[in-house]
Amino acid sequence: MGATYSDRFWKTICAYRSAVALLLGLEAVLLVLLLIALWLRPEDTETRTILVADFALVVAGFFAAGYVLYRCRKRRRTA
Secondary structure, three states: OOOOHHHHHHHHHHHOHHHHHHHHHHHHHHHHHHHHHHHOOOOOHHHHHHHHHHHHHHHHHHHHHHHHHHHHHHHHHHO
């Protein structure tokens, strides 16, 4: 019998490990830039709201990319 859906999914995702690592680096740069922008404390409430929303999205993307790399490393060790 063939591999499970989960195995096929992670095999496909792990094939793009280098792209995910690049995404993680990009997310890290964006996090630094957003932290600098938030540190400058914009007076405009709407601007601050957008920055906080962007920060939440970038943090979610950062952790998602990190989780993918973690799972791929774990799969490579057990294989």
